Amino acid sequence: MSRYAYVNGRYLPFPDAKVHVEDRGYQFADAVYEVCEVRAGQLVDERRHLDRLERSLKAIRLRLPMSRAALGVVLREVVARNRIRFGMVYLQIGRGVARRDLAFPVPAAAPSVVVTARPFNRARIDASAATGIAVVSVPDNRWGRVDIKSVGLLPNALARQTAIEQGAREAWFIDKSGAVTEGASANAWIVTADGKLVTRRADHTILGGITRGVLFEAVKAQGLTIEERPFTLEEAYAAREALITSATQSVMPVVRIDGRVIGNGKPGPLATALRREFHRFAEIG
Numbered sequence: 001m002s003r004y005a006y007v008n009g010r011y012l013p014f015p016d017a018k019v020h021v022e023d024r025g026y027q028f029a030d031a032v033y034e035v036c037e038v039r040a041g042q043l044v045d046e047r048r049h050l051d052r053l054e055r056s057l058k059a060i061r062l063r064l065p066m067s068r069a070a071l072g073v074v075l076r077e078v079v080a081r082n083r084i085r086f087g088m089v090y091l092q093i094g095r096g097v098a099r100r101d102l103a104f105p106v107p108a109a110a111p112s113v114v115v116t117a118r119p120f121n122r123a124r125i126d127a128s129a130a131t132g133i134a135v136v137s138v139p140d141n142r143w144g145r146v147d148i149k150s151v152g153l154l155p156n157a158l159a160r161q162t163a164i165e166q167g168a169r170e171a172w173f174i175d176k177s178g179a180v181t182e183g184a185s186a187n188a189w190i191v192t193a194d195g196k197l198v199t200r201r202a203d204h205t206i207l208g209g210i211t212r213g214v215l216f217e218a219v220k221a222q223g224l225t226i227e228e229r230p231f232t233l234e235e236a237y238a239a240r241e242a243l244i245t246s247a248t249q250s251v252m253p254v255v256r257i258d259g260r261v262i263g264n265g266k267p268g269p270l271a272t273a274l275r276r277e278f279h280r281f282a283e284i285g
């Protein structure tokens with residue numbers, strides 16, 4: 001099936017979907033992005049993703065280059081043209097094309113806007129969720145503003161590659177105090193021996209995941225307690241359950257960390273229940 005992308009105002013077949021060599025997103029990672037799950041052809045949590053997009057844009061001193069309504073139309077059009085039922089839509093907005101210079105271009109360049117979409121292999125993701133995934137820890141060597149969803153993902157790519165080379169699916173970043181910050185592309189959670197869900201506070205040291213936020217509501221609705229605090233790698237090794245959350249995987253059980261078995265080595269009951277329940281709490285439409 002041929003694929004289409006939206007690039008700066010036009011819907012283009014993939015081979016023609018190109019940006020300029022002096023695009024600041026390409027040269028400086030001067031761009032931010034969002035990834036939204038598509039479920040039964042519908043966007044999941046569009047409102048929350050666009051809210052976060054606006055926060056990221058504000059942090060890098062860019063404005064939304066079109067209305068939220070217009071952006072919603074573009075996202076849906078790319079999903080429709082690519083005939084996505086289950087998958088994801090990717091949106092990137094950057095400071096545009098200008099002569100290579102760190103300072104912002106004057107006058108401002110037209111922002112670059114790119115939207116792509118692709119289907120998921122649902123069977124593969126569900127199979128992973130049924131067995132649980134392995135993660136490995138790596139030092140968190142990222143910059144101090146990872147709450148901004150910037151396309152500067154080199155540390156994340158290196159971390160993910162390390163994980164893959166060690167036979168794991170995800171990497172968990174560890175800060176200087178030995179606490180887990182988050183995954184290379186997901187938020188990290190544990191369930192303690194006394195049944196409390198623990199995840200780090202969404203400050204500048206992690207990306208405030210949309211899935212994380214929705215899960216908070218789901219968990220509260222079930223009357224469970226969440227502790228929003230850092231947890232150490234040692235604590236994670238000894239946890240009853242571990243899990244990660246992201247828009248592309250929703251809730252994914254973790255059964256091994258650095259080769260150590262978590263719980264009984266199978267997806268935990270809480271992670272499994274939260275995965276099953278997740279979309280009841282998401283906004284779909």
Ligand code: PMP
Nearest residue numbers: 185186187207209210211246247
């Ligand atoms: N942390 C990082 C570093 C990520 O890349 C992602 C995925 N975008 C997340 C957390 C999870 O965020 P969300 O639930 O919004 O997908």
